[in-house]
Amino acid sequence: MSDRVDALVPFAPDRPKTRLADVLTPAERRGFANAMATDVLAALEAAGFSPELLATEPTGRDVPETVDDRPLTEAVNAALADRAPSPASPLAVVMADLALATPRALSRLRGSGDVVLAAGTGGGTNAVLTRHPAFRVDYHGASYLDHLRAARDVGATVREADSRLLATDVDERDDLAEVLVHGDGAARDWLRDAGFELDAGDGRVSVVREE
Numbered sequence: 457m458s459d460r461v462d463a464l465v466p467f468a469p470d471r472p473k474t475r476l477a478d479v480l481t482p483a484e485r486r487g488f489a490n491a492m493a494t495d496v497l498a499a500l501e502a503a504g505f506s507p508e509l510l511a512t513e514p515t516g517r518d519v520p521e522t523v524d525d526r527p528l529t530e531a532v533n534a535a536l537a538d539r540a541p542s543p544a545s546p547l548a549v550v551m552a553d554l555a556l557a558t559p560r561a562l563s564r565l566r567g568s569g570d571v572v573l574a575a576g577t578g579g580g581t582n583a584v585l586t587r588h589p590a591f592r593v594d595y596h597g598a599s600y601l602d603h604l605r606a607a608r609d610v611g612a613t614v615r616e617a618d619s620r621l622l623a624t625d626v627d628e629r630d631d632l633a634e635v636l637v638h639g640d641g642a643a644r645d646w647l648r649d650a651g652f653e654l655d656a657g658d659g660r661v662s663v664v665r666e667e
């Protein structure tokens with residue numbers, strides 16, 4: 457299909473998900489991060505994107521891949537400068553830890569706007585699609601606000617792709633409950649196989665792990 461949109465998926469597979477260090481060993485964090493990346497790549501394909509990993513080291517996956525070991529913002533901005541997105545050739549950047557991302561949710565990125573932003577919970581930016589050659593990213597912190605500003609500074613029109621499924625990046629222990637409740641792919645299966653189950657005690661649902 458000629459109107460497939462390129463989608464970069466930043467991925468740091470070496471020491472991922474340090475905020476899950478209290479529940480997962482380093483090897484488990486690598487396994488879980490890989491499972492989430494598998495889900496994101498499959499959902500992008502199904503949504504009509506052409507996914508490409510932007511990885512800090514070779515992954516050995518059967519997916520187009522650029523290896524760039526610079527920090528996240530630098531690596532993504534180098535790719536944006538290189539590709540020079542335009543209305544005829546948009547470029548998406550979709551994080552590899554969006555374990556709940558469905559094809560339907562991802563397709564919302566393809567709506568109108570020079571820059572389309574999918575916010576993450578906690579102030580971040582989980583996905584962006586740009587049709588503007590001068591737009592650059594600045595990740596971490598309240599990056600959603602930084603990206604609104606960055607888009608306006610280059611005269612780009614901005615639209616939000618408002619989606620609960622895209623807003624859930626899996627960073628912390630409580631996010632694992634979201635994967636068990638709403639996920640249906642490799643990440644959900646990985647957690648179940650590792651012995652995680654829902655702890656639906658009083659209040660907000662959480663996870664417990666079988667010994």
Ligand SMILES: Nc1nc2c(ncn2[C@@H]2O[C@H](COP(=O)(O)OP(=O)(O)OP(=O)(O)O)[C@@H](O)[C@H]2O)c(=O)[nH]1
Nearest residue numbers: 466467468472473474475510512527528551552553
């Ligand atoms: N290419 C590239 N991707 C990165 C880098 N750091 C993080 N990522 C990816 O960017 C996305 C968001 O990552 P974060 O949640 O900020 O970081 P993380 O390493 O996954 O987790 P924490 O260690 O808990 O911060 C994930 O898809 C990561 O794999 C980097 O330096 N380069």
Ligand SMILES: C[C@H](OP(=O)(O)O)C(=O)O
Nearest residue numbers: 580581582595596597599
């Ligand atoms: C990539 C970064 O993720 P976080 O550090 O917020 O998980 C961001 O969304 O700016």
